[in-house]
Amino acid sequence: MSQATDLFVIGGGINGTGIARDAAGRGLSVRLAEQGDLAGATSSASTKLFHGGLRYLEFLELRLVRESLREREVLLRAMPHIAWPMRFVLPLDPEMRFAGHSPVSRLLSVAMPWARGRRPNLVIRAGLFLYDTLGTREILPGTSSLDLRRALEGKPLQDRLARAYEYSDVWVDDARLVVLNARDAAARGADIIVGARVAEARRDGDGWCVRLADGRAFRAGVLINAAGPWAGRVIRDVAHLPSAERVRLVRGSHIVTRRLFDHDKAYFLQGQDGRIVFAIPYQGDFTLIGTTDVDHDGPPDQAVCTPEEIAYLCDFVSRYFRRPVTPADVVWTFSGVRPLYDDGSSSATAATRDYVLSLDADGPPCLHVFGGKITTYRRLAEAALAKLAPHLPGTTAAWTAGVPLPGGDFAVDGAGALSQALMRDHPFLTPGWANRLVRAYGTEAAQILAGARTAADLGRDFGATLTESELRWMIRQEWARDANAVLWRRSKLGLRLSPEQVAAVEDYIASERVAA
Incomplete structure (x- = not known):
């Protein structure tokens, strides 16, 4: 022992x-x-956000929202390679009616009978004001208004949507x-x-x-x-x-489609069932849409995005976008089971x-x-x-606030400069390739590329800029044990590789494990 x-x-x-x-x-x-x-x-199955939880304000989870908001910038400073600021567009839908079951929606139905079934714009703005003020902000800009009839962000949306609010949260590679x-x-x-x-x-x-x-x-x-x-x-x-x-098991499913809009902001969309869904730029050429909230009865490792959930998410965002999103547009799905504390809530959304x-x-x-x-x-x-x-007598004090994760020892706005430095040192890198490496490994990308004067120096090319040198790094430094670990968790290159290329990655990992 x-x-x-x-x-x-x-x-x-x-x-x-x-x-x-x-x-x-x-x-x-x-x-x-x-x-x-x-x-x-x-x-690995989250919506991939460091966020305060704007929707949680409706359920009066003020302590959770406050703590989350204050953490966003602490975490952002510690991992600027895998996390970055993102602006979210919240369209105001004049036709929206929903069945809300939160404490705030019940209060509104009594205090504002005329607003029953709606989140009045004033209430939304008040929530965003709390969102801006409950947490400390030094990096992330606050809420602003947006005229969708004139803004680029309005072009993908339907004509009835004229106004929006825009606020900040943080994207993270979970x-x-x-x-x-x-x-x-x-x-x-x-x-x-x-x-x-x-x-x-x-x-x-x-x-x-x-x-x-x-x-x-x-x-x-x-x-x-x-x-x-x-x-x-x-x-x-x-x-x-x-x-x-x-533990209450709640399944959250997401779909990924080809890119639905040509800008780097995300959308926060309200549904008629009281829920919200995000549409987020993803891996350059794609859009991530989610999430659902349904109680999960089976084994946690058998969670899948059902046809009903795919249809739900497609119908949800199609209420907002000019071009309807259909199940045929979906190129990938993923599902995770949230292990929530069972507090007796009547619905998965309210837990x-x-x-x-x-x-x-x-x-x-x-x-x-x-x-x-x-x-x-x-x-x-x-x-x-x-x-x-x-x-645990003698344990030292808390220390993690502000201490960077591996590869994160550079400024929050320094990813671009780091990519440029990589391309200067390794002229064979394309901007997209350099940016991908920086967004995965930060300053440690230089170790993966060390000594390489040509792409051939990085060994075998598995496709989509995945090389033998990078694959060895994931196996030896990051505990990657199979192709799924490499292509769908440590990277999302599974979106870009053919079945034959995936098989080649799997074979290489198997040979490395045998050699080890």
Whole structure:
């Protein structure tokens, strides 16, 4: 049995890797086990935004919104390669009627009977005012008004839409966020184990004995259950702990189409069912549309975007765009299961997105992590360590605010200059290729390209600018174990490669793993 660690983390999503990074940076010994791939489930299936949650204001989740808004710029400064500011256009639809079930919509139906079934523009503007003022803003511009009849942003929209508000949030590459947290944790001493399911965890004396499905066993002083959609299974079937707390599994599905508009802003669209859907520029040539909110009954790893969800999202955005979006326009779909804390809400949409940390200290401590948003993952990690502090004497103070993730050691507005520097040092790079590398690896892109004077120096070309040098980096530095890990999580190059090219990537990874 390996040397005991202070913490054993179950789960390699954003919460697990965020906690591992924070703890390792405080001098704690950490081991993390992930049953599949890092970001292999919920954490790679988000809408890919650091956002305050404008819609959450309707459900009076002010603490969550305030914390999220304040985090946006903290995170942006730490990862300017994988996150960047984005403006969102919120069209005001004069014909919109919806069935709202939030506390605010119920209050409006009483206070403003004439507005029943609507979000009056004044209320929307008030919400955006709160959005601008609840959080600290130094980088992101505030809300402004937009005349859609004159603006470029109005050209893709239907004629009835004349006015809009425009506000700021932040785009983030969610799967790379997880991988970079894991890399930083490892650089600070954490042991990251990928492709290893925890079969059993039991209290043994003053600590935990954790056994993996492959037979390896470890000891730790504290167990952290950050298994996301599998958190309930860990409680019941792995750790065999009594608990009345439950996870509510809510499926969020997205569709990707060819580019629907020729600008770099996103749309925030209101639906007649009270929900909202985003239409976001994606990977240069595509548009990301989502998300749905439906209770999920099956295994978390079998979540798929159903034909009904595809039709729902197409119909939703077709109410706004001049050219209808149909299922035939969809080039890719993805779905994730959000592990929300079951607060008894009547609908999946109304269920809280806030995180809940539950400490079982009846013996060696076990911390269960429920819910949470990608935007608040860093604060969740700090809260987890604060909750465990009485059981971890001598732990140092919080440190992650403002500390860059690997490759993020440059200015928020410095990606363009970094791309230019790469092209100067490696003249064979095209602007698109250089920008892609910077947006994935930041300052570490120079290590992938080191010594290359021609494209041939980077080894085999797998297509869409994916080279052997970059593929080796993902295998050796980022725990990539198969083609899906490379093409749909650490990059989105699966949108651009043929089946034959995908097979070549899979074969190369298999040969590298055998050689290792």
